[in-house]
Every structure is written in C-alpha cells, then in structure tokens.
Amino acid sequence: QLQLQESGSGLVKPSQTLSLICAVSGGSISSGGYSWSWIRQPPGKGLEWIGYIYHSGSTYYNPSLKSRVTISVDMSKNQFSLKLSSVTAADTAVYYCARTGGTAGPLQYWYFDLWGRGSLVTVSS
Amino acid sequence: QSVLTQPPSVSGAPGQRVTISCTGSRSNIGAGYDVHWYQQLPGTAPKLLIFGNSYRPSGVPDRFSGSKSGTSASLAIAGLQAEDEADYYCQSFDSGLSVYVFGAGTKVTVL
Numbered sequence: 001q002l003q004l005q006e007s008g009s010g011l012v013k014p015s016q017t018l019s020l021i022c023a024v025s026g027g028s029i030s031s032g033g034y035s036w037s038w039i040r041q042p043p044g045k046g047l048e049w050i051g052y053i054y055h056s057g058s059t060y061y062n063p064s065l066k067s068r069v070t071i072s073v074d075m076s077k078n079q080f081s082l083k084l085s086s087v088t089a090a091d092t093a094v095y096y097c098a099r100t101g102g103t104a105g106p107l108q109y110w111y112f113d114l115w116g117r118g119s120l121v122t123v124s125s
Numbered sequence: 126q127s128v129l130t131q132p133p134s135v136s137g138a139p140g141q142r143v144t145i146s147c148t149g150s151r152s153n154i155g156a157g158y159d160v161h162w163y164q165q166l167p168g169t170a171p172k173l174l175i176f177g178n179s180y181r182p183s184g185v186p187d188r189f190s191g192s193k194s195g196t197s198a199s200l201a202i203a204g205l206q207a208e209d210e211a212d213y214y215c216q217s218f219d220s221g222l223s224v225y226v227f228g229a230g231t232k233v234t235v236l
Contacts, residue, residue: 046127047163047171047214049225062224096170102159102177108218110225111161113182115170 002027004097004116012091012123018084020119022097029078030055035100037112038071038082040093048093052100053080060107087123094118128153128219131228137205138236145200145231147215153226155196158218162191162200165212165230174213175200207235 008020022036029036037052051061053071061069065084073080084091101113130148137143147160154160159178163171173182175191178198188203198217202209215228 046229047216047227049227063222064224101173108220109159109177110218111159111173111176111216112163112171113173113176115172118170 002099002114004099004114006095006097006116006119008119008121010120010122012087012121013125014088014123015086018082018087018091018095018121018123020082020095020097020121021079022081022116023077023079025078029073029080030075033103035103035110036071036073036080037098037100039096039098039112039115040091041096041118042090042093050082050084050095054103089123092121092123094120127229128222128226129215129217129228131213131215131231133229134232134234136234136236137202139205139207141205142201142203143205143233144202145213145215145233147198147200147228149196149198149217149219151196152221153196153217153219154193154198156220158220160191160193160198161216162189163214163216165214167211171214202233205233205235209233210235 005023035052035054038050068085070083096118097116098112099114102110162175164174165171178193179191190201212230219226
C-alpha cells in the first residue's frame, strides 16, 4: 500500500528557506501517471494548495506563492521535495504531501487522493 | 476569505442526516469543475471522502454522498455516527485564480 511521509526542518528562522521531503513507499513515484502535491494548513485554519510536480518533472505552482516555491523530484530516491524561500511567520503551518488523482483528465478536475501525516513547520527567530 | 463558502459548523444527533453546503461561483463550481470532499479527523491528515462530485473511494461508507448543482455542491451524511465528528472540506479549481481552492471547512458535531 502506497504511503507518503514528510520530513524536514521543524523550525525555520524568518527570511530563511523552508525545506521538506516527501518519501514515497509501497510504490514507484514514476508510475501511474500521477502528480505529487504539497498542501499546507496553518494552525487552526483551512487548507492551501502550494503546488505539484508531475511524474514528467513539469511543475505547477499556486500563483500567490510561485515566486518563492520550488518543487522537485528525485526518482532514484522515490521522493519529492518542497523549498519555500524568504519565509515569515505567516508560513507557519502543517505541511502535507499528497498524491494527486484524476490525472487521466484535465488538471482542473484533479483531487488529492492520498496524504502524508503532515509535518509542522514553525517560522520563528 | 475562502473562494468556496461552507457553514462553520453543523450538528446532529446519532442516526440523523446532516448536509454540508459548498457555495462557489462561475469561475469554479459554476464553470463545471468537479467538487471533491475531504474528512479531517482531529489531529490527523485530511482523507479523500468524495471525488468527482459524487464518487466514493473504496472503503468510504455509503452513508456519505455528494451532489452538485449550478454553483453549489453538498455533502450528506446519513445515519450520523460519533466517529463522523470531524472537519469536512470541499475542494475545486478556480479558473480566475488558476489554483485549486478549498472551502474553510465545516465542523460536524454529533450531539
């Protein structure tokens, strides 16, 4: 059974870069034609989609975060990663990685069918 | 402020039926894009509950059902159980913002 697990720095200083990795186990990240997303949830608040990377390596980012976000994939390690630069306290959140399903159809119809447990990242000096 | 509007909370007694609305606009639900629903139990990650407006992933009880009409969608929970206490989020795509959007979430309380 496919599983996703986030890991990375739990505390980041303001203006620095947040880095997280999502390790995929129980299946290959390159099979099935899926894309792989990052989604975040500030404490006590709702969900915000950050971006995805397709199995081909192409990416699509939330326009509100695009200037600060980089998502990449390492097929050899079966994992994908998130970097968010110039962080502020507003970036404090639980960060989830998720598999994006429905990719046989147009991207506007995609959804998030498998989630990791989440990783809390706090931005503080 | 979320692009998709959900009621902050709904409640019901065990066995009752509750519905959660998700209201959008012509740039998202009204544009014909699918609505998907997620259940987030306390302290856990969201879980896909309904995709493509009304389809249940394997393992989701048929007590949960989804529908969509015009610029709105609904999630219904029939035969409410204590284990259904959770936050529920709707999700779609917004062509004006070019982003996947979520509702602010609805907390379901079993009385």
